[in-house]
Amino acid sequence: MPSPGKTDLTVAIDGAGPSEGRRAADFLHEARERERAACLPEAIVCYQAAVTAAERGGEPTVLAEALRRLAVVQRHRSEAATARDLCQRSYEVARQAGNDLLAAEALNTLGGLHLSAGAPDDARRAFLEALELGGSSRELRARVEQNLGILANIQGELHEAIARYERSLDAYRDCRDEHGCALAYHNLGMVSADRGRLSAADCYFRESRALAERVGDVYLRGLCLVNHAEVDVMRQRFEDARQRAEEALALFDQLGARSAKADAYRVIGMVYRETGRTVLAESRLRSAIELAVAAGAVLGEAEASRELALLYQAMGRNQEALRLLNTASRLFQRMDARVDQVHVGGKLAELKGVYLDVVRAWGESIESGDSYTFGHCERVARGAVAMARALALDDQDETTVLLGAYVHDVGQLRIPHELLRKPGPLTREEREVVQMHPIWGIELLASVEFPWDLKPVIRWHHERYDGTGYPDRLKGDEIPLAAQIVGILDVYDALTTARVYQAARKRDQALAELTRYRSWWSDRVFEAFLNAIPH
Secondary structure (H helix, E strand, O other), rough: OHHHHHHHHHHHHHHHOOOOHHHHHHHHHHHHHHHOOOOOOHHHHHHHHHHHHHHHHOHHHHHHHHHHHHHHHHOOOOHHHHHHHHHHHHHHHHHHOHHHHHHHHHHHHHHHHHHHOOHHHHHHHHHHHHHHHOOOOOHHHHHHHHHHHHHHHOOOOOHHHHHHHOOOOOOHHHHHOOHHHHHHHHHHHHHHHHHOOOOHHHHHHHHHHHHHHHHOOOOHHHHHHHHHHHHHHHHOOHHHHHHHHHHHHHHHHHHOOHHHHHHHHHHHHHHHHOOOOOHHHHHHHHHHHHHHHHHOOOHHHHHHHHHHHHHHHHHOHHHHHHHHHHHHHHHHOOOOOOHHHHOOHHHHHHHHHHHHHHHHHHHHHOOOOOOOOOHHHHHHHHHHHHHHHOOOOOOOOHHHHHHHHOOOOOOHHHHHHHHHHOOOOOOOOHHHHHOOOHHHHHHHOOOOOOOOHHHHHHOOOOOOOOOOOOOOOOOHHHHHHHHHHHHHHHHHHHOOEEEEEOOOOOOHHHHHHHHHHHHHHOOOHHHHHHOOOOO
């Protein structure tokens, strides 16, 4: 079915008398053909000719449509300001001519331009006004509701995104646009998967794929397969996931779509990881990263890096896992939500959870060989979060304290086991070896750049406010707050936990001991500690 603007334009041309009007329409038709063939310079020339001819011939309908289409082409050429000016002019011409439908089309396009420019409030206003002006057109309503759904998805408003996509689907059904329905079903599948509505996502992807096959959209069919495969992984239907992802891979290979191939390889790698085939998993996930890099697909590279990090975590390759998570974090922060149409904040929050899992697992692995210290990092981490909240730290600083607590003793991996398990007092030489563990921790993580400032916690959690700590004899507020927090909790847990060289003290005994060494911590940190520890 032709678009509303095209239908209206055909009626206007059929009724046109002056030859100038017919020539303007011919230019417009030629411009559309050039645009579809991706010959953008020639399309621009033809659109400009259509604008000139329509102005001379007094054809406001042709003029409004030519201006709007020219705006779309200029947007593709990254001429955003020019595109917005053209679109605004198209809207004004259509309004002066009393053509609300063409004015609504201009507003819908203008909303898309605002969205691309990172102005979501302006985009929403334009989309809503387009709905109001062109409300009688089901085709326009379908497209505008879909755009509003995309906007809601970018902003993390998943409930509204679903509602908008459902309205878009209803409008596409009303005008019997099967391809539009396929797109709406696919979008509903994506947002349902993000909300954990996996059964609904199953149904939406099946519907989208069936329609995509019917209308011959091979690329959309492949997207449905690979995204459905990811839902299969979530539901532990691994063989279904592998078959769908490999079918998608064959379609994307046929189309030469490298970015989409990267997504298919990523899902296949996830299947192999979850079924214990680590060599195959690593191979497929590395292929996903390489393809995404070659295609310039930032989202694909970030997601494949995250999945490979999870594989390395399962294999105990924690440093490599952290390096990949750092790569993924940088990529997600670079990602343009306007292009990738995803909620970047949601991606980063999800990644933070993966970070926490990897760092916690590493902390546990450090302690696993010593029954006396097992659980130490977990207890310090819980206390660190409580202290961070008592100190009213922001989310970034709270996460720094939490993750720093899990890895603060990573350098102990280099301490000889017999020293950690020695039942009696350490000699001076042995104590000097043990006191090297903060520096060794920094050396172990030298190649890892965290999104949070964890290295000061690792190096300085044994510094003391009065300058008697180690390894650098820092004094007072030279010691970062996060290191002070982890430091006091480290001592408290050592006192209240049975060790090979001492019995566990009760809470009151430990507090009395800490009070004796009150000069080791600032007033602020000590008070927060007293408020945070369980009574």
